[in-house]
Amino acid sequence: MTKNVPLPVDNRRDELVRVSARLFREKGFDGTTIRDIADAVGMRSGSPFYHFKTKQDILAAVMEEGLTAGLPAAEAIVASDLAPGPKFRALVRAHLEIVLAEGHDFIPVLLYDWRCLTPELRERVQVLRDRYDQLWQDVIDQLGAAGLLRSQGAVSRLLVMGAVNYTVLWYKPGQGLNLDQIADEVVAMFLLP
Amino acid sequence: MTKNVPLPVDNRRDELVRVSARLFREKGFDGTTIRDIADAVGMRSGSPFYHFKTKQDILAAVMEEGLTAGLPAAEAIVASDLAPGPKFRALVRAHLEIVLAEGHDFIPVLLYDWRCLTPELRERVQVLRDRYDQLWQDVIDQLGAAGLLRSQGAVSRLLVMGAVNYTVLWYKPGQGLNLDQIADEVVAMFLLP
């Protein structure tokens, strides 16, 4: 039987990515040291380099983890047969979860520390990022076609995503609006009656 | 005659602030060293500390310079007798200048590296920042009262400022829309007909 044969998953690597996401979000990529990361997972300072070639590779892994975790839900929403308005609300709500929920530090790190990536890594992560952005563009275009948005095109998407992503800088869990209420505000703000 | 008596301005200090703003914006606060800054103004590495006690004090000076430079124009717009719609457009346009125009790196640094400030410095800069935010809140409230906005309150301001500030991450001078066109898009996106 293959019962006890472990899959080739690298749990320690996953742990490093998860812990690094938290630290990068709190203190920034440049403000976090390899020793911070190693301490947080109970390793010695040289050991993270057994799993990653460089510190920047950890950063890229954090961002890719966030994107690959967020893409399926977003794809399902866009592929659904919801009307454009409810589809937009669902996408916004799912995105707020990804960006604001406890322990979801991956995409905030992407937003904060994008410029810390080397050009090569940036290019690699950009592939996934493009897929995510395209999903938003599809929904924005559907809203425009339905006459629910005053403005269209790439700039409309950037303005909407800016408003939504900026929540990272002001949302405080347990204070003010919750994620559902913020989603309602976004819909009220952007969609025509 | 008092003709050649210089005013107590510190030109070297101003130069340090301006150059630091550019470097902080390009590479981040943690990614910029005192030696980078000293080199850029033609000083030796210890000399910036003649003008500033710590590296963080330079960061605070950069942010305060941006706010004190931007406040008068914004105050004049808010105090003007423009109707709410045109007033909003004027404020957005002025803000885009502050955030996107060549050499205007102060407020982008504030947006990027806010978390790099010590709590004490953050509190000091926050005083100016509150004044700037309040100007936006005033205009947002006027829009709401005039029935030009679907949503009101502090969250509305944060969504609008998010959309506008996010331009820092995607605007490329000479490519795509210019600042006037972006202001038009923002107005079209948010204001009711």
Added chain:
DNA sequence: CCTACCGATCGGTAGG
């Protein structure tokens, strides 16, 4: 504002 320097810390590596 320069000279000369310090103690601390950094990302990363060789060898096991």
Added chain:
DNA sequence: CCTACCGATCGGTAGG
């Protein structure tokens, strides 16, 4: 994944 370490660099300072 640890031990032991390296060369480089960092923010900051004393004395002039």
